[in-house]
Each structure stands twice: as structure tokens, then as C-alpha cells.
Amino acid sequence: MRKTDIISLVSEDTGLSKVKAEEVVDTIFDAVKESLARGESVTLRRFGSFSVREKNARMGRNPKTGREAPITARTVVRFKAGRHFKDAVNGAGMKFY
Secondary structure, eight states: OOHHHHHHHHHHHHOOOHHHHHHHHHHHHHHHHHHHHTTOOEEETTTEEEEEEEEOOEEEEOTTTOOEEEEOOEEEEEEEEOHHHHHHHTTOOOOOO
């Protein structure tokens, strides 16, 4: 599924035009990105949570050559699926919404 598919679903389910549905989807995505950029976690009930973690610098290994290579410190986004989300994906028959 791509962003355009999500926009089409929002448009069909809400009766909004595709332009308005795209604005809604973009607003939600932007809010999530801005919160994570501030270091805040984002929790969407019955879906999951996004959080930001710091990874330390370390030495890694190039799998092709076997040579050691430095990996710089970085910030990563972590997603933890909620129970309802996991159940829906695993076909437990629970409603997702």
C-alpha cells in the first residue's frame, strides 16, 4: 500500500475529495514527523507507538569484504505494534478500529 492508496481510502470512506483527503493524510504524517523530531513519542491507540532512540557509534563489518567499518551515531525511529494491530495482522478476527 502506498500513500496514494491511503488517500483514496480516506476519500472513499469520508466522502472528502481526493485533494482534501490528501491534505488530511499529509497533516497527520507531518504531525507525527514533527513530534518525533522533537523527541516525543507518538501513540495511536489500537495501532501502535512510534518513539525515537539514539544509537551509539560502533564498529561494524562490511558483509561483502569482511573489513571493519565505523558506523556513526544516529537517531532511529522505533515502531511497536499494539495488541489490536498484531491481532488484526495475525487474523485473530478482532476489529482493527
